[in-house]
Amino acid sequence: MPKPILAYLEQFRTPADINRHHFTRVAEIIENLLSIAREKRREPIPDAITIARKFRDIGAPMEAYKLLKAESDYYGDNNSIEKWRCRFFAYGVVNIGHPTESIRLELEAHVRVLRKSDQLMCFLPLFLNFIGNIEHVYKERYDRAEQLYSDAQQLIKKITSKNKFKSTTGLDYDLAVNMIMNNYVELLTHIDRNKLQDKDLVTMLRVLARRTRQNEYGHLLFRINMARADISRGDLTNASAIVDEIIKYTPDKYSRHSLPAVNKIKALIHTEKGEITEGVRYALDAFSNSAYYGNSLEETDILFTLLNIFKELSKDIKKNAKIDFFRNSGLIDAFIRILSYKDWHLGAEHSINVAHLARLITEQLHFSESNKQLINLASLLHDVGKIMIPWYTLNKVTPLDDLDWELFRDHTIEGCRILKKLGLDAEAEIVLRHHERIDGSGYPHGITNPSIKAQIIALSDVFDAATSTGRRYRDAKSTREMVSEIERKEGHRFHPTVVKGLKKAISFL
Numbered sequence: 001m002p003k004p005i006l007a008y009l010e011q012f013r014t015p016a017d018i019n020r021h022h023f024t025r026v027a028e029i030i031e032n033l034l035s036i037a038r039e040k041r042r043e044p045i046p047d048a049i050t051i052a053r054k055f056r057d058i059g060a061p062m063e064a065y066k067l068l069k070a071e072s073d074y075y076g077d078n079n080s081i082e083k084w085r086c087r088f089f090a091y092g093v094v095n096i097g098h099p100t101e102s103i104r105l106e107l108e109a110h111v112r113v114l115r116k117s118d119q120l121m122c123f124l125p126l127f128l129n130f131i132g133n134i135e136h137v138y139k140e141r142y143d144r145a146e147q148l149y150s151d152a153q154q155l156i157k158k159i160t161s162k163n164k165f166k167s168t169t170g171l172d173y174d175l176a177v178n179m180i181m182n183n184y185v186e187l188l189t190h191i192d193r194n195k196l197q198d199k200d201l202v203t204m205l206r207v208l209a210r211r212t213r214q215n216e217y218g219h220l221l222f223r224i225n226m227a228r229a230d231i232s233r234g235d236l237t238n239a240s241a242i243v244d245e246i247i248k249y250t251p252d253k254y255s256r257h258s259l260p261a262v263n264k265i266k267a268l269i270h271t272e273k274g275e276i277t278e279g280v281r282y283a284l285d286a287f288s289n290s291a292y293y294g295n296s297l298e299e300t301d302i303l304f305t306l307l308n309i310f311k312e313l314s315k316d317i318k319k320n321a322k323i324d325f326f327r328n329s330g331l332i333d334a335f336i337r338i339l340s341y342k343d344w345h346l347g348a349e350h351s352i353n354v355a356h357l358a359r360l361i362t363e364q365l366h367f368s369e370s371n372k373q374l375i376n377l378a379s380l381l382h383d384v385g386k387i388m389i390p391w392y393t394l395n396k397v398t399p400l401d402d403l404d405w406e407l408f409r410d411h412t413i414e415g416c417r418i419l420k421k422l423g424l425d426a427e428a429e430i431v432l433r434h435h436e437r438i439d440g441s442g443y444p445h446g447i448t449n450p451s452i453k454a455q456i457i458a459l460s461d462v463f464d465a466a467t468s469t470g471r472r473y474r475d476a477k478s479t480r481e482m483v484s485e486i487e488r489k490e491g492h493r494f495h496p497t498v499v500k501g502l503k504k505a506i507s508f509l
């Protein structure tokens with residue numbers, strides 16, 4: 001059965017190739033395969049790794065992980081090589097998607113098992129590298145990541161047989177060494193290096209230049225890292241020359257990786273030169289490219305680069321001027337555009353509707369002008385954290401499982417992090433709390449005292465999500481139905497003052 005599946009999926013290179021008409025069939029294939037994979041009594045799924053890679057390419061990395069995780073469970077024995085090989089690929093795709101806290105803990109537990117086993121020794125550096133990726137890209141805990149990459153590098157060098165490594169892990173030994181080294185180098189370009197780290201960086205770049213010559217993808221990563229290293233050393237001329245080289249020599253099949261990366265580097269070069277308009281334009285382009293291709297890992301790194309650029313450019317200006325700068329340079333629009341591109345259910349329209357309704361409520365509650373403005377921006381960007389969630393998870397129509405929920409809940413924390421990076425601390429605090437309820441039944445922390453401001457957005461959000469036609473499972477509810485539902489929740493889910501404000505506000509909708 002998987003052969004025709006692969007043949008069908010082969011027509012899509014990225015999530016952007018999938019329209020609403022295709023989506024039903026794609027989702028059917030994914031969910032069907034996952035339900036087969038979860039059955040206890042079955043045969044191994046042929047081509048599971050190839051299929052998982054395809055899922056990853058079309059914006060469903062978490063489903064790729066679920067498939068390979070189920071496949072690894074099939075090989076019951078903890079010492080089975082096949083089991084660990086499936087796990088290895090499972091965590092490879094999940095790191096490209098969005099590793100949640102529970103996944104990070106799973107990886108830590110696996111590392112403890114691997115440390116005790118001589119037979120599985122080849123996997124240990126690879127798993128340490130995965131945790132390094134999470135600490136490095138998603139958590140931005142660079143010290144820990146450096147330790148992990150360094151351990152991984154030491155351990156992999158101790159492996160004496162390249163053949164045994166390949167027959168165990170299914171991965172070419174030299175590629176694995178290059179992968180860890182490229183990650184290590186990338187990390188070093190992000191931090192203020194001391195003398196020793198600077199020396200390490202130069203040495204590793206020299207080694208990678210030689211080692212990756214035979215491998216197009218590895219060499220592409222090396223060149224991207226080389227350009228980043230040059231920027232961090234202030235050598236912008238060399239960085240520009242490398243970018244030109246990447247554009248000229250990268251084969252088309254890697255454009256999904258090279259295009260966002262090239263734009264990111266151009267953004268950094270222009271910003272360093274003080275050419276702000278171009279810097280901002282390239283950073284926004286990089287961000288759109290990566291979202292379009294469904295490269296979640298790259299997307300996260302590019303998003304953080306973009307935010308750092310905006311933070312740096314706006315660090316000395318006052319709050320209101322800062323927000324004007326974000327609006328006028330297209331940052332806020334880019335967030336909304338990418339949100340609607342990624343989330344078909346509740347895209348741009350939802351953000352705008354929630355902002356509109358929240359505005360009406362603040363008027364009914366006689367808020368000050370500055371508080372109205374604060375809520376306006378927070379409501380427009382309340383779901384901005386969804387940018388960091390893979391495309392398929394946002395759009396799936398079948399019931400959400402535990403992992404999907406964990407991902408969804410993270411959008412509050414990620415949204416808060418994005419806004420904090422921009423220096424919008426008050427907005428960030430509201431966004432963090434927009435799914436909290438006063439009886440403690442909400443998320444991410446189940447607090448019982450979310451602010452009135454956060455409750456205004458919470459209620460506007462619930463109201464719009466339920467009454468809009470784009471909703472996930474059911475038909476849209478009427479305003480009247482929704483008002484009576486909210487009235488039933490008044491005082492335990494939602495704050496009475498805010499419910500009163502909403503009831504007055506909807507007559508102006």
Ligand SMILES: [Fe+2]
Pocket residue numbers: 382383411434435461
């Ligand atoms: Fe939300």
Ligand SMILES: [Fe+2]
Pocket residue numbers: 346350382383461
């Ligand atoms: Fe929302």
